[in-house]
Amino acid sequence: MNEKTPFEKSSSDSVYSLRNVSLFETIYGKNLISIGGFDSVEYMFSDLETKNLNALDIGFGLGGIAFYLAKNHQMKISGVEVHPWMVKYAYENAPKDIAPQLSFAVYDDQGQIPYHAESFDMVYSKGVLNHVRDKASLFQQVNTVLKPAGLFVITDWIFPQSAPNNAGPLVHETQESYRQVLQNAGFHEISFRNDSKMFLGYVQDLLKNLEKCKMTITQEYGEDLFSGIWNQHQDLIKDIQNDRKFSMRILAKKSAH
Numbered sequence: 001m002n003e004k005t006p007f008e009k010s011s012s013d014s015v016y017s018l019r020n021v022s023l024f025e026t027i028y029g030k031n032l033i034s035i036g037g038f039d040s041v042e043y044m045f046s047d048l049e050t051k052n053l054n055a056l057d058i059g060f061g062l063g064g065i066a067f068y069l070a071k072n073h074q075m076k077i078s079g080v081e082v083h084p085w086m087v088k089y090a091y092e093n094a095p096k097d098i099a100p101q102l103s104f105a106v107y108d109d110q111g112q113i114p115y116h117a118e119s120f121d122m123v124y125s126k127g128v129l130n131h132v133r134d135k136a137s138l139f140q141q142v143n144t145v146l147k148p149a150g151l152f153v154i155t156d157w158i159f160p161q162s163a164p165n166n167a168g169p170l171v172h173e174t175q176e177s178y179r180q181v182l183q184n185a186g187f188h189e190i191s192f193r194n195d196s197k198m199f200l201g202y203v204q205d206l207l208k209n210l211e212k213c214k215m216t217i218t219q220e221y222g223e224d225l226f227s228g229i230w231n232q233h234q235d236l237i238k239d240i241q242n243d244r245k246f247s248m249r250i251l252a253k254k255s256a257h
């Protein structure tokens, strides 16, 4: 399966560019770049204590999840990204009343998370880690910035088998490979919750909304891009229905000492 997204014309033409913001928001919701809207954000943390926690968002994108958790869960959120324009965007678009609870940055010159060791009660990441090939190094850094007994909360796609040479733009992790890389980075109490049924509903809703926005998207971005996005989400539905892809909420704990 060709997993290049319909936004990408060539490998140098990154999907995550400022000119795609209105497209992302039309497809995914205000300040979001991942499937499921704020319902899926709420569900990601549904069984966890979050109130007043100090958390780090890996791959905050436009900042929507950070804004939501700051406002609705009274959390203090920092974020790290690979794109400097997203730092500026998130600061500029953060609601004024929660601005003091937020901080955003890119990785430092050595590619490290730019926050001190043992800074956070929780680190979370939604829809990001299937882009990250070297999870070992990132997860070790996550372990370092977490306080003892801190929680790492992930929403990501898991595959029944790894891809033949794992060469596509998205990394195919299995439940086992995920568990292993988390364990190697010092995490324990690792658990997987299969949220595929919920995600099936989210993708179906997304397609209904996409149909309504067809004219707007086609006028601004062209017919080909619209059909690319449409087909990609139709394929995703088939993949979920046929157990070729699972949406998992993954929890992993740093040891207490």
Ligand SMILES: C[S@@+](CC[C@H](N)C(=O)[O-])C[C@H]1O[C@@H](n2cnc3c(N)ncnc32)[C@H](O)[C@@H]1O
Pocket: 016, 031, 032, 033, 034, 058, 059, 060, 061, 062, 063, 064, 065, 080, 081, 082, 083, 125, 126, 127, 128, 131, 132
């Ligand atoms: C699908 S978007 C999700 C954004 C956001 N989490 C959301 O749900 O709206 C994926 C994001 O991951 C970011 N990203 C990719 N590789 C990353 C990495 N190694 N560390 C942090 N962010 C990364 C991209 O820049 C992009 O903003």
